[in-house]
Amino acid sequence: MKEVSTVNLMVGGPQQLIPWQEVDRKANQPWVAVDYGAVRLVERGIIPQYALGDFDSSTDKQRQAVKEAVGNIQQFPPEKDYTDTQLGLLTVQRHYQYDQVCLYGATGGRLDHLLANLFLPLAPAFRQSLPKLVMRDCGNTVRFFLPGSYCLTREAGMKYLAFVNLTAVEGLTLVDEKYPLDNWNCSYPVSWTSNEFNGEENHFLFKSGIVAVIQCRDVFSTLSRKNT
Template identity: 55%
Template sequence: MRVNVLVGGPIDLLPLAMIKKRQAEVWIGVDRGAITLVENNIIPAAAIGDFDSISSNALASLQDDLRQVDVYPPEKDYTDTQLGVKLAINKYQPEQIDVFGATGGRLDHLLANIFLPLQKEFIAYLPKIRLIDVQNTVSYYLPGSYTVDHEAGKKYLAFVNLTPVKGLTLVDEKYPLTDWDGDIPFSWTSNEFTAPQNHFTFEQGVVAVIQCADRL
């Protein structure tokens, strides 16, 4: 089962065609993301957040239209995105959580969202979380050997160690790498696929893999 979470990032960065194709799937709207879903004829299973970015009338409309609207105070221990992911995990225990609207806008929000899966509360779900926008798909990996399927339209492939990493090997990408160790976060950026599937391995740490494209 897949749960989709739409948070309140810039609308122009949303892959709306993909989102609309998933209309029948489970959606959680986070803050303004709930409004965006309704405006695109998708009724979320739940809405959650402090809703400080929408009017009181818009919030009242959500409360009238949706079965579950969880309102939190702005001063809280979790970000709105964290609340949405927590709800997805606790309510559905899905095999995949795809988060949309988590990029663009404020850099502090972007960094909080990128590092979210590393937090103690989410680390067990780290391999099941993806961040998706119109240009990028961010996937997370724990140590092991992996195959990466090339997404259509995504020319570039980046490997980003988010923690100290040991033994990172890019097996058959355009720019290979062998048994690399690093102690600080680092992005091996602008690599490329050489086939519909490429492979990589590493022995320790957390690696994010980003498939991305320039925006025309």
């Protein structure tokens, strides 16, 4: 098992939402690519250490290019028990010992894919990755938290801060955000959207449950201008 600081996982979500400048800066880091994500990386000159999936969204020419570039490829039938993204994270867990796994291309497409990716770390098979998983696109950073007390650092360019309890939660407290919350309990998921930082660091805590924290900004008007 390879010991690394960060592993990057590229999947097949909408290309226009992938922060390509950030991806290019990480070209020399370890990459695992899933399905059409492998095509994207290879075409960009970034060679993943592992590529896997059913490759049903790739052309014969694209699949051949991936096969010629990547040393470790595993192809699955479209009918399988795991999603391609789940297979990618299983591959990361199997081959690396890591502090962080960054997931790109997981948002902005089909809603069923988005929900599957958002719920991904809740499953027992992926629970070990829950505090290490980061989902990134041009307008959002999603991290997942187990019970505890945390300090959040504001990312450059991010205006909003959201707290989403993915399970029942007890004691959710937003200590010093723009809109505070005190010792909140709930038995069903709720998204506390459009909160904001006060300063460059803010704090939150909770006693039980699983919480996703999203730093985000509006990107669709910018993307629309780029696509016209």
